[in-house]
Every structure is written in C-alpha cells, then in structure tokens.
Amino acid sequence: MTEHASPIPFNVPSLEGDEQAYVLESMTGGHTSSAGPFSARAAAILQEATGAEEVLLTTSCTAALELSAMLLDLKPGDTVIVPDFTFTTSALAFARQGARLLFCDVEPETLGLDPAHLAELLDDSVRAVVPVHYAGIPCDIDGIREVLRDRPDVALIEDNAHGLFGSWNGLPLGSFGRFAAQSFHDTKNFVCGEGGALLLHDPADIDRARVLHEKGTDRRAFMLGQVDKYSWRDTGSSFGLSDTLAAYLTGQLEKRDVIQGKRRAVFDRYLRDLAPFAAAHGLQLPQVRPGAQPAYHMFYVLMPDQTSRDAVLTDMRARGIQPTFHYVPLHSSDAGRRFADRPTECPVSTDVSGRLLRLPFFNALTAEQSDRVVAVFTDAALAALS
Ligand SMILES: *Cc1c(COP(=O)(O)O)cnc(C)c1O
Numbered sequence: 001m002t003e004h005a006s007p008i009p010f011n012v013p014s015l016e017g018d019e020q021a022y023v024l025e026s027m028t029g030g031h032t033s034s035a036g037p038f039s040a041r042a043a044a045i046l047q048e049a050t051g052a053e054e055v056l057l058t059t060s061c062t063a064a065l066e067l068s069a070m071l072l073d074l075k076p077g078d079t080v081i082v083p084d085f086t087f088t089t090s091a092l093a094f095a096r097q098g099a100r101l102l103f104c105d106v107e108p109e110t111l112g113l114d115p116a117h118l119a120e121l122l123d124d125s126v127r128a129v130v131p132v133h134y135a136g137i138p139c140d141i142d143g144i145r146e147v148l149r150d151r152p153d154v155a156l157i158e159d160n161a162h163g164l165f166g167s168w169n170g171l172p173l174g175s176f177g178r179f180a181a182q183s184f185h186d187t188k189n190f191v192c193g194e195g196g197a198l199l200l201h202d203p204a205d206i207d208r209a210r211v212l213h214e215k216g217t218d219r220r221a222f223m224l225g226q227v228d229k230y231s232w233r234d235t236g237s238s239f240g241l242s243d244t245l246a247a248y249l250t251g252q253l254e255k256r257d258v259i260q261g262k263r264r265a266v267f268d269r270y271l272r273d274l275a276p277f278a279a280a281h282g283l284q285l286p287q288v289r290p291g292a293q294p295a296y297h298m299f300y301v302l303m304p305d306q307t308s309r310d311a312v313l314t315d316m317r318a319r320g321i322q323p324t325f326h327y328v329p330l331h332s333s334d335a336g337r338r339f340a341d342r343p344t345e346c347p348v349s350t351d352v353s354g355r356l357l358r359l360p361f362f363n364a365l366t367a368e369q370s371d372r373v374v375a376v377f378t379d380a381a382l383a384a385l386s
Pocket residue numbers: 059060061062063086087089090132159161162182183184185195196
C-alpha cells in the first residue's frame with residue numbers, strides 16, 4: 001500500500017448504459033419539460049418493479065415526500081412519526097405541511113424504525129409513519145405493520161431513498177405502504193443529478209396526486225383525454241422532473257441488474273474482508289437477516305465509540321481515502337426541537353450516530369481499491385483502538 005496511490009473518493013456517479021444518447025435524444029426531441037416520453041419509460045420500470053398503482057416522477061425525493069404530505073391533508077394537532085436517525089427531509093416534508101413530529105428511535109440490528117418505540121409513541125394524533133430502509137437493508141417492516149394493524153387511519157409512507165430494488169420476503173421495498181418516495185440524487189444507487197419519484201399504492205390517491213403534481217391543475221387528465229380542457233383545481237406545486245433528466249434516469253434504470261450486481265460485489269467484498277477483523281475487535285457490520293434482500297446502498301462500520309470513529313475518519317482521510325460519518329440525530333437539531341410535538345428518548349440513534357463510519361461505495365469501485373480501503377481502515381482502527 002503506497003501513500004502515493006490515487007485518492008479514493010466516497011462516491012463517484014458513473015454512466016452505465018445509454019444515458020448520454022438518451023439525454024441528447026431528449027434535448028433534440030421536442031419535449032424537455034415533465035411528463036414526456038422518457039418520464040413514461042422510467043416510471044414504467046419503477047411501476048413494474050414495485051407494483052405501484054401510479055408513479056409520479058419528481059424533482060427530488062424531498063419533493064415526493066412533500067407531495068405525500070400534501071395528500072395527507074394534515075390538520076392542526078396532527079403528528080407524523082419519523083426515525084430519529086434519517087436525513088432531514090424525511091421529517092421536513094411533513095413539518096412544512098404543518099405536522100408536529102415525533103422522533104422514533106431505531107433498532108440496533110437494522111438501524112431502521114424500532115417497532116417497540118413506535119408502539120409507545122402511537123397515539124390518536126398520529127396521521128403517518130415514515131420508515132427508512134437504512135443502507136438499503138429492510139427495516140422491521142413486519143413489526144411496524146403489526147403495530148399499525150388496528151390503525152388504518154395512519155398512513156405508512158416508506159422513505160425508500162436507499163432501498164430501490166431491495167426486498168423483504170420477496171416483496172419489493174417501496175411496496176408496503178400507501179406511498180413510497182425514491183431518490184435519484186447523485187449520491188444514490190440510480191442517479192440523474194437531482195430527481196425522485198412518488199409511488200402510489202392506493203388507487204384512491206391517484207387523481208388528486210396527479211393534480212397536485214401538475215401545479216394544481218387537471219392537465220394530466222386532459223393529456224389522458226379524460227377532460228376536454230384543463231384548469232386550476234386544487235393546491236399543488238411544480239413537482240415534475242424534466243424529461244431530459246428522466247432520459248438520464250432511464251439510461252440508469254435500464255441497467256438496474258448491472259448496477260445492483262456491481263454494488264452487491266462491493267458490499268460482499270467489504271463484508272468478507274472485514275468480518276474477521278470486526279469480530280476480533282468488537283466492531284459491528286451491516287446485518288442482513290434471512291428474508292432480507294438488500295439494495296446495497298452503502299457499507300458502514302460501527303466502531304466501539306466516537307473517539308475511535310473520529311480518529312479513523314481523520315487517519316483515513318490523511319491517507320487519501322474518504323470515509324464519512326452520517327446523520328446527526330434529528331431530535332438533537334435546532335429544527336428538530338422546534339418541530340417536535342414533545343421530546344422523545346432516542347438512545348440508539350444517538351449512540352450509532354457517534355460510532356458510524358461509511359466506507360467509499362460506488363459502482364466502479366475496483367477490487368484493488370477495496371483492498372486498499374480495507375487495509376487502511378484496519379490499520380487506522382488498530383491504531384485508534386490500541
Ligand atoms: C437522500 C435522501 C433523501 C432526500 O433525497 P433528495 O432526492 O436529495 O431529496 C431523503 N431521505 C433519505 C433517507 C435520503 O437518503
């Protein structure tokens with residue numbers, strides 16, 4: 001391992017198929033705004049993979065979550081339960097529509113929503129629950145659904161930003177709730193710069209979702225020949241993804257097996273090469289339960305404490321490799337405190353936030369690069385733990 005070897009960044013988006021040709025085709029084809037031919041192609045792939053009744057491409061996953069929040073018709077006093085350990089917009093989207101938030105702890109095995117804490121938090125004010133499949137590893141979706149069994153009034157909304165093409169007991173992640181939100185931000189498995197999608201599983205939501213998605217108009221129904229002119233019907237926003245970005249996305253989604261295969265190889269190699277070291281030194285690696293098919297979004301290591309985690313981050317960066325930490329617990333943030341309905345205890349989220357380190361992870365990461373990451377990581381970890 002030489003110190004002069006080229007740096008290994010945390011993430012590198014890559015072209016995997018016909019992205020460039022499709023983008024050019026879109027730019028010269030006469031339809032670059034939303035709801036064009038490539039949007040239909042990308043949405044069809046997502047629909048086929050998840051069984052969604054309708055797929056609306058959006059400018060981001062955040063926008064998709066905001067659209068889902070609008071469809072909930074939240075009233076003053078309503079609350080939404082979100083994981084404490086997640087990206088800000090899993091929570092922000094609902095706060096923006098007026099909900100108060102309840103931050104739910106995560107469970108140590110999957111780092112997804114903890115059904116036991118969920119059961120404690122669930123009261124009559126709750127309108128929605130927003131699980132995340134952290135790292136693309138299915139959360140305890142059965143446990144969550146069991147807690148919600150007698151509450152059909154509570155919407156299950158999967159923030160599936162990490163989980164596309166993963167599954168639980170053969171059922172696709174993103175297929176379990178009333179809505180699921182996808183991200184195509186350039187840090188995710190499938191990218192188009194910035195983009196997202198809202199998957200709808202309840203046919204009763206479709207007409208209104210299309211109106212909200214189309215700036216409050218029934219333009220979509222007009223395009224489908226269902227009405228003979230279109231006009232302002234409801235609230236909404238300009239949620240639609242440009243068809244040129246949908247062209248980029250189509251090129252990516254068509255290569256889903258190739259992309260997921262590459263990411264699986266990266267994940268499996270890290271797991272294989274780090275498992276003995278982790279076992280010997282008390283580190284925790286991602287755990288994949290029987291029945292869980294991960295989406296291979298990332299690879300993380302839980303160090304024994306924050307001091308060793310921070311030391312390893314600094315040491316690896318000094319040696320040209322870019323690992324990174326992840327979410328700061330939402331309950332501890334300024335806005336989290338402001339939008340919380342009441343303070344909640346999230347000890348696991350606080351604990352893992354201080355100890356978690358993510359290794360470089362991207363489609364084109366080579367075996368040689370992986371070997372260097374593992375060598376530098378184990379070296380840095382030994383130094384930090386001694
Ligand atoms: C990336 C991410 C988002 C936001 O996605 P955008 O497309 O950037 O809006 C939301 N939730 C989770 C869990 C994410 O990882």
